[in-house]
Amino acid sequence: MTSPGLDPEGTRIQLIATSDDVVRARQLVRTLAVGCGLSLVDQTKLVTAASELARNTLSYGGGGTMSALPVERNGRRGVRLSFTDEGPGIPDIDLALRDGWSSGSGMGLGLSGARRLVDEFELRTVVDEGTTVTVVKWSR
């Protein structure tokens, strides 16, 4: 059975077009993190990372989507999140991932901090085409 926003493999899609959607994305991630048995601290880390990435998708990418999926590997469960936009892309990845660097008025902690808060982090970006950030947090 498939419901809206849920594909046959269990991926949930959350649109990120308003700051209310950032709130919804956090709530969805919390639900999945609890369901996958993440500890309270790991839930908090993943939801915080999701909040940072969703806000970047909204404010720099001009909006996009978050797809969220419970995953399993070697008997460990986890949550995988992908934040995708078709915005301007990131010209200098190293700079963007540096603590404290922001092209705007932010603190420049979102990307670099999110990377520290998760177990796996992948950033794909093409200038003028868009950005996808994928993260995974595993239960211990």
Place this chain on the structure above:
Amino acid sequence: MSERLPILRIGGNLLVSIQADLDDQTVMNLQEDLAEHVVRHGARGVIIDITAAEIVDSFVGRMLSTIASISRLLDAETVVVGMRPAVAITLVELGLSLGGVRTALNLEQGLAILAERSSAGPAAR
């Protein structure tokens, strides 16, 4: 859907509670509302209770620092109370130290900090 959080008065202090699921605009509104209340009521202290906040991200963290700075310019001290242990751990890993923001474990201790400050009198400020 942004909202405005209620700001309560306790003696000469202001108290506001933050929930986890505030959207960014509500957070911005709070910054402005608090500054206005500090001046209107001549408040000497601001307590921000984050007991109910399940996360504090860089946006909310920056707002806490900004409120502390604004209040200081308006001669009021800000104390953030009730941070959850998981939130503290996450904030450090995120790289957010909340420098310049006073914290206390709970509301009672936060009020005690503010009371100490006001009893120290104008000379100590």
